Amino acid sequence: MKRLNAPKGWSQLLFVAPTEPWAALRAAASAGAAGTTATLIAAGLRGRGGGGFLTGAKWQATAAEPASQYFAVANGYESDPAVFTNRLLMEENPQAIVEGLAIAALTVGAREAFIAVRAEYTEAIKRLEAVIANAEREGILGATLLGTGRELIITVRPLQGSSMIGEETVLMKALAGKRGQPEQTPPYPSEVGYLGKPTAVNNVATLAAVPWILNNGAEAFAQIGDSAQPGTVLVQISGSVANPGVIEVPTGTPLNEIIAAAGGTASGASIKALLAGGPTGGFIPANLFGGTPYSGAGLKGVGAHIGSGALLALDNSVAIPELATMLTRWCADEACGKTIPCRIGTRRLAEIGQRFVDGLAGPADAERLQKLAADVTDSALCAHEALAPSPLLTGVRYFASEFGPAVAASSATPTSGRS
């Protein structure tokens, strides 16, 4: 996946390497933990991993937790298959990520920090390690952080073997060498994280924005994009567009502008829907592209989510029920097995979906799908389970006619959907 040039007027900051490396870290050290978190809260930086917490508030909570040890973790493990936004970011701007993680560690009082990366991303691992080794040689990181006598060891941890590792409680377990099943939150990792100690876990895309905020000021950041979730997000757009690739998008940009930035519809095709958020994402029909802003709240309103930042443009040849069923089956196969409604419910959802695909669905299947999806979502321990029914649910909601007469009839009288 290549990086696309953003149109004029779109603020770009994630791929911009800090002009003066480590200036933000020095600024954070002189501002102190309270000053740094206040700046980040004023900037309104929210987590890009999906949770959408205020990063400053998260670090405050971590630091406030009484403990003998603190940790900071950069989550660069991309769960969704074939989504390369974080990979591109780690390869092109490792400096900002390492610096952001160092600031996080300094703020929460961690002496050890990790960058979790997919083991397949060898180039990203190499570049991140080069930045760390350089900084240790210069005395910025390592035995004495900025010469203060405090220690900060940052290590890159290559992980592989399960798509659940991207979930933060699972990541804590994978780093500690345990079976990767999620834990109930709260307590969040900011209270009980790596080895049971308070841990600040942030997505690499969140951390990459931190040096920029400290260098350019909170107001400059707060003015970019949607005021509820300011800043930029990385979007990977693929499928039936002329120019597939990764693009940095200010939050709140309407979907049709993102498609236009990717060169518009591929020649000879017409986009009927976007799959937003990877395999647990939702389908968004073409008539909503103009009115849907690319932001956490905007996508949630139509049943999708930002997730990994993947957008897949689907043309008219794609059968939505079939694709939704295959995505649900992927979710079922990747389920860790801890929550029974997830392990079994997602499998049953895929079976119901398959009955729609085969035209064997009974009259009760539409209702059964809705009820089971609600049960799976309600019992969720992690985002994987909470979002697994989204492809089928949004498919039924927007493309009812493809699911057969039973669904089409029941969707004619809309029932109040769960939020």
Place this chain on the structure above:
Amino acid sequence: MPRIPGTGLLSGMRLTLTRFFQPKRTVLYPEVKPDIAPRNRGRLELVTDEHGTLKCETCFQCAQACPIECIDMGGTDTKGRFAVHWGPAEQYAERREESAMRRSGRTVSDAAAATGATINTAKVDEILEAHDYDPHHMLAILEEIQAAYGYLPVDALKRVSRATGAWYAMVYGTATFYKHLAFEPGVTRSIAVCRCANCLVSGAGSVMGTLSYEFGTEFGRAIPWSNLRLESLPSHLPDAPSPLVVIDGEPQRDLSAKNAASWAAALAGRYAA
């Protein structure tokens, strides 16, 4: 034989009259209790749903709850490869007799230890020493053991458990969870299919279905009669053609959504020959 009118009615009435003079079967429970053995729990039955699918999900909860351990369940692990007894550490990988002996206070002999190590664990010890016997390095330890032996031998896992102090159940749980860790010796070849949304749109689903049908096994499993394994690719290669199928690390380029099913069938035919 010609039917005589009224015989059906008479035979029906005969049943009614017979039952009428028999003692009543209804029991006024709980005032009156039926005379059955005190530990009778009824008959075990596996039920199916309206589509004919077995409803049992092998959740092991009945086996764990059963007070007299008459329900003895086996299943396969999350990768569908090894028979396990799922549950708390005590029940993990333990047969009923062993569990019963432990509960009665007698010592249970460790089957693997009793038969003696079947592999030379010197390399395992080296790896453990390098990691300072730290169970928090479990993933790295297991990955290095796999690199040294080609797979994860059970004896090595037992050695790791004893040396690091981590429960065997924890070591085994970690080893079975991560898909890149393998338990089958001698599996050197693989057919991997990418399941990203792009590949699914262009036919990865039918490739998987056909391969799985033709080879007679599920994805994530080694094929019994060969050194070959079907797996789903952890990550799509950038700029790879779709649908992406990788055979022994080689991406296949002659594939499209239309020919996917026939291509997979031909491939399976080549391997079977």
